[in-house]
Amino acid sequence: MSPIKHTRALLLLLTICAFMLAGCAAAAKTNLVPAAASSKLTVTVLDVGQGDAILVQTDGKNVLVDAGPRENSGKLVRSLKSNGVTRIDILIATHPHADHIGGMGAVLEAFGVGKVYDTGQLTAAKTYGNFLKTIKSKKIQLELLRAPSRIPIGREGAALEVIMPAEPFLQATRSDLNSNSAVMRLVYRNFSMLLAADATSEAEERMLAVCEAGKLKADVLKVPHHTSRHSNTVSWLETVKPEAAIATYARENDGRFPHRSTLKRLEKLGARYFNTADNGSVKVLTDGDKYEIRTEK
Ligand SMILES: [Zn+2]
Missing domain, CATH: 1.20.5 (Single alpha-helices involved in coiled-coils or other helix-helix interfaces)
Structure with a gap:
């Protein structure tokens, strides 16, 4: 040469x-965590702007936790379809706020739904009344969510452990609807993800009082209340001890999310941080041992 x-x-x-x-x-x-060899369970924290919509898929079953705000319901239905959803086996409303149940009408219209779970927190909001009316008119089974209980998903052993709400409901809090929202721990073999809805500091205090620490521990956390500084208390976050945290909010929002103090607390824990405003939809894939997080952006 x-x-x-x-x-x-x-x-x-x-x-x-x-x-x-x-x-x-x-x-x-x-691929922030070693790739899951063959994913048996997928959680997609969908980008629905300012609100929550979380899709859990395993063993051919689809579970949807919340449906985001009404203005993004078209986008939600399209996203569900692009994730292969043709039917929703379990539909869960964590609490009757518009950023969580606004898209329920569109979801119930677009897909057959097997069963609906709701906390039964009464509110005069029209969206909630319409939601209940549609469930009744479509003759869909409606069950109340109460802790402690367990909702199995499919035959591979995945389940949602219901941690909140518990009776008697929390009262005279900053927001009772948020404080009694449904907090669930998704478990599948050695993997766990805590879906913390809009839990408040009062709700976190209740969880710490009634749950064994191991029952709150999670690999991945869906951050309470869009990163609110009135949630995400240090002692609660230290008990959950997530390796990764996923928050839901729009770039433009009325709540000044993300709250800096919460981001600092998560950073101190060493949790990798994702959010729907910057990352779009965030997908967690697991085989029950390893997990992998993929982002749309
Ligand atoms: Zn919310």
């Missing part, structure tokens, strides 16, 4: 190496 050819070959080799390194860096951005 002549010196020139040698230099060219070296340059080519260096270029290939540079590409390979760039490829690795790009892959590392999304």
